[in-house]
Amino acid sequence: MNEMEQPQKNSGIDRRMLLQLSGAGLAAATFAATPASAQYMGTWDKVFPQSDSVDHRKVRYTNRLGIELVADMYMPRDLDTTQRHAALIVGHPYGGVKEQTAGLYAQTMAERGFVTIAHDASFNGESGGQPHFISSPEATVEDFSAGVDFLGHLPFVDRERIGVIGVCASGGYSLAAAQIDPRIKAVATVSMYDMGGAKWAWNGQPLSDEARIQTLSEIGAQRWAEADGDPVRYGALPEVLAEDTDPITREFFDYYRTPRGAHPRATTAMAVSGDASYLHFRPFDHVDMISPRPVLLIAGENAHSLFFSEQAYQRAAEPKELYLVPEAGHVDLYDKVGIIPWDKLQSFFDDNLSA
CATH class of the missing domain: 1.10.10.800 (Arc Repressor Mutant, subunit A)
Known part of the structure; x- marks a missing residue:
């Protein structure tokens, strides 16, 4: 296992980082990863290719529990930083990190005009929290609200136009976050897992x-x-x-x-x-509380996890939509860019995070 950085003792948003981010000459902390396979080149430590039309920076901020989160931030290269823009927080699957699926989604949505961040959940990846490699539903849900805090302090982000994409387990976490944080204005889940439901009842059993x-x-x-x-x-x-x-x-x-x-x-x-903490983590019980903010649930029609999205759809209030990707399985929507419904995601957030 990799050694992780100890969280800094500061609380709230790092004002120095905000100053760095507010100008055109953003200064990024570089990170040299030990390669796991041949796809890593130089300081680009993601499992997907780097986009020429997107600016990437590593950022850090602290959640309400005092845990420092590390995120990758993506912005269109031609972004007018004198204006305020819509922004998205992207959460990774259970056991994953921001350099995988979440980063792919964040970079692609930045290509489509959004300011995005993909963070490592508390106690995982480069984020803080000790001991590492544990899962805390409360902390993981809080991480999304901490992302709202961070984005809302950027001078080029509109606080009233912040949404979330949650992939796999982060789908359940993001729904739970939106129930209690009205600053999240729109939620899209992809291949959603309800980790509490997975421990408590599988497919309704x-x-x-x-x-x-x-x-x-x-x-x-x-x-x-x-x-x-x-x-x-x-x-x-x-x-x-x-x-x-x-x-x-x-x-x-x-x-x-x-x-x-x-x-x-x-x-x-x-x-x-x-695992015990998940026996009382039930993110679908009050999913109707997100309304009148919109919910989009994307799943593969052949996904073993489809029933989670169907359950959430049944319990959610309008406006809501269940969007099935033909012939797709669960993990297909992690990285198969040719079948991920990018246009659907863009139109959902364009419509619901409009100026």
Whole structure:
């Protein structure tokens, strides 16, 4: 596992960063990553090609919990910084990092005129929070509001025109954030996962009381073991496939464990002791509270996760839309640029984040 930077002790937006970002000669902190595969060139440490029409900068800001978040910021090269523009926060899949899917979405939407940031969730990637490689629903939801704080202090961003794109697990997190943060004016999810629903009920089949008690008992035993000095136990994708590996694991493996999407900071590891927190994370229970702000739910028609988007659509209030991508699976919408509905995303945010 990679060593992560300790979070700085400042709170709120870094004013020096704001001054750097406000001018045409933005000064970016460069980052040299140890390559995981041949697709990395120089300081460009993403798993997708760099766009010639987009300016990229690394930025840092602090969330309400005092955790420093690190994000990649993308802007059109020809952006008129004397005007205020619409902006988007893009969240990555569970176990992923900003250099993968979220960055691809952020850069592509910047090509289409938006100011965007793709952040690493708290306790993951380059963001702060110790220990690393844990998942906290509260912190991950808060990270989206912290992104609103950051963008809203930029002189070229309109505070009333900030939206969110959440991919996979970040779809559920972004819906939860929008329920309690009205500053998020529009939400689009892609291949959404409800991590609470995944632990509690899969495709509408609730976890039995016996299974729930057994799961929590095992987590409790693991916490005792770690408190007594045993190593932290992590869950992660396998490093190699076996003959009996299930199709869903194979689908994720094809992205995270091959040059297609592998990144040295995307270990996919998460401490299993954190699973208990998801048994009371239910982002669909109050998804109707987002209304009258719009919700767009994008999913592949063949995705194993489609039922999550269908559940959210059923519970959401208008305006809402469920948009199915023909013949697409779950992970297809991570990076297959030819089938990702970019025009749909652009029109959704153009319409709902208009000046």
